[in-house]
Amino acid sequence: MIVDLHSHLIPGVDDGAQxxxxxxxxxxMGQEEGVQHIVLTPHHRNGQFINHxxxxxxxxxxxxxxxxxxxxxxxxxxxxxxxxxxQFMDDYYNGDLLSLDGxxxxxxxxxxxxxxxxxxxxxxxxxxxxxxxxLIAHPERNHQLAENYDDLYDLxxxxxxxxxxxxxxxGLYGEKFQRTAREMIELNLVHVIASxxxxxxxxxxxxxxxxxxxxxxxxSAKVNxxxxxxxxxxxxxxxxxxxxxxxKSKRKKKKRFFGLF
Numbered sequence: 206m207i208v209d210l211h212s213h214l215i216p217g218v219d220d221g222a223q224x225x226x227x228x229x230x231x232x233x234m235g236q237e238e239g240v241q242h243i244v245l246t247p248h249h250r251n252g253q254f255i256n257h258x259x260x261x262x263x264x265x266x267x268x269x270x271x272x273x274x275x276x277x278x279x280x281x282x283x284x285x286x287x288x289x290x291x292q293f294m295d296d297y298y299n300g301d302l303l304s305l306d307g308x309x310x311x312x313x314x315x316x317x318x319x320x321x322x323x324x325x326x327x328x329x330x331x332x333x334x335x336x337x338x339x340l341i342a343h344p345e346r347n348h349q350l351a352e353n354y355d356d357l358y359d360l361x362x363x364x365x366x367x368x369x370x371x372x373x374x375x376g377l378y379g380e381k382f383q384r385t386a387r388e389m390i391e392l393n394l395v396h397v398i399a400s401x402x403x404x405x406x407x408x409x410x411x412x413x414x415x416x417x418x419x420x421x422x423x424x425s426a427k428v429n430x431x432x433x434x435x436x437x438x439x440x441x442x443x444x445x446x447x448x449x450x451x452x453k454s455k456r457k458k459k460k461r462f463f464g465l466f
Contacts, residue, residue: 206239206241206242206432206436207238207239207240207241207242207412207416207432207435208240208241208242208243208244208432208435208436208438208439209235209240209242209243209244209399209400209402209410209412209435210244210246210284210305210313210340210368210397210399210435210438210439211244211246211286211313211342211368211370211399211400211401212235212243212244212245212246212399212400212401212402213245213246213247213248213286213401213402213403214228214231214232214243214245214268214281214402215228215245215247215256215261215264215265215268216228216268218247218254218256218260218261218264219247219248219253219254219256220248220253220254220403221247221402221403221404222403222404225271227404227405228268228271229271229272229275229277230405231402231404231405231409231410232272232277232279232281233275233277234405234409234410235279235400235402235410235412236277236278236279238410238411238412238413239412239413240279240400240410240412241278241279241280242279242280242281242282242439243279243280243281243282244281244282244283244284244305244313244439245261245264245265245268245281245282245283245284246284246285246286246305246313247261247264247285247286248285248286248288248315249285249286249287249288249302250287250288250290250292250296251286251288251315252288256285257301258283258285258300258301258302258303259301261283261284261285261303262283262303264283265281265282265283268281269281283303284303284304284305284313285302285303285312285313286313286315286342287302287312287313287314287315288315288316288317289314289315289316289322289325289328289329290322291324291328293328294328294331305340305438305439306438306439306440306441307440307441308441309337309441310336310337310338310441311337311338311339311340311366311438311441312332312337312338312339312340313340313342313368314329314339314340314341314342314365315342315343316341316342316347316350317347318346318347318348319347319348319349320347320348320349321347321349321350321356321360326363329360329363329364329365330363333363333364333365338364338365338366339364339365339366340365340366340367340368340396340397340438341357341360341365341366341367341368342368342401343368343369343370343373343401344357344367344368344369344389344394344395345369345370345373345382345385345386345389346370346373346378346382351385354388354389354392354394354451354452355451355452357389357394358392358394358449358450358451358452361393361394361446361449362449366396366397366434366438366444366446367389367394367395367396367397368395368396368397368398368399369386369389369390369395369397369398369399370386370398370399370400370401371398371399371400371401371410371411371412371414371415372400372401372408372409372411372415373385373386374386374387374390374398374415374418374419375411375414375415375418377408377409377411387422388452390419390422390423390427391450392449392450392451392452393447393448393449393450394449394450396431396434396444396446397431397434397435397438398412398415398416398419398431398435399435400412416428416431416432419431430445430447433445
C-alpha cells in the first residue's frame with residue numbers, strides 16, 4: 206500500500222489540477238502505480254494561494270465523491286502544504302491549519318525556494334515542544350538546504366522530518382535535483398517520498414518509478430522504510446528515524462542560519 210502525503214489534486218485552487226477531468230486523470234495514474242491513499246495538500250499562504258481549512262475539507266469531500274462516481278478506488282483526505290510565515294502560529298491557534306493525520310501530529314511545511322526563513326527555528330521549535338512534528342516539503346528544491354546539507358541536518362536533529370519529491374528523485378527535473386535527493390537519502394536526511402503531483406505531463410506521480418529507483422540505488426529494506434514511514438505519519442504514529450549523518454561533501458557554511466547552534 207502506497208500513501209502519498211503531498212498532492213495538488215483539488216481542481217482550480219492552486220497551481221495543481223485545474224479541472225475535475227485533470228484531477229481524475231491524475232488520480233487514475235496514481236492508482237495504476239499502486240497509490241491507495243492520497244492526502245490533498247493545496248498551497249496555503251505561499252504568497253499566491255490561500256486555502257483555508259474549512260474550504261479544503263469541503264473540497265476534499267466533493268472530490269472524494271467525484272472520484273467514487275468515476276470508478277476510482279483511491280481514497281483522498283484533506284491537508285495543506287503550509288508556507289512557513291510569521292503568521293503560522295496565529296493560523297494554528299485559530300484552527301485554520303490541517304495536518305497530514307487525524308491526530309494532528311504531523312504538518313507539511315514549505316519554505317520559500319531560495320532559503321530557510323530566519324524565524325524558522327523559533328516556530329519549528331515551538332511546534333516540536335507541543336508534540337507536533339513538522340514534515341519539511343521537498344528540501345532538495347530549496348536552494349539553501351541543497352547547498353548546505355548541514356542546514357537540513359540541524360532541522361532533522363531538532364525533530365523535523367523531510368520529504369523529497371518522487372519526480373526529483375527519478376530525474377524528471379534534471380540531474381542536479383536527482384543527485385541532491387539521492388545524497389540526502391544517503392545521509393539519512395529524508396524520511397518520506399511523495400509525489401507533489403500537479404500535472405499529467407510535467408509533474409506526475411512517478412511513485413512507482415521512485416520506489417524502483419530507490420531499490421536500485423539502495424535495497425528493498427530502504428523501500429519498505431519509506432513506505433512504512435508514510436503509513437505511520439498518515440496514521441499519526443511515531444516513525445522509525447535513522448540517525449542523520451553530517452555531510453562532508455558540501456562547502457562549509459560561514460554562518461548557521463539559526464544563529465543558536
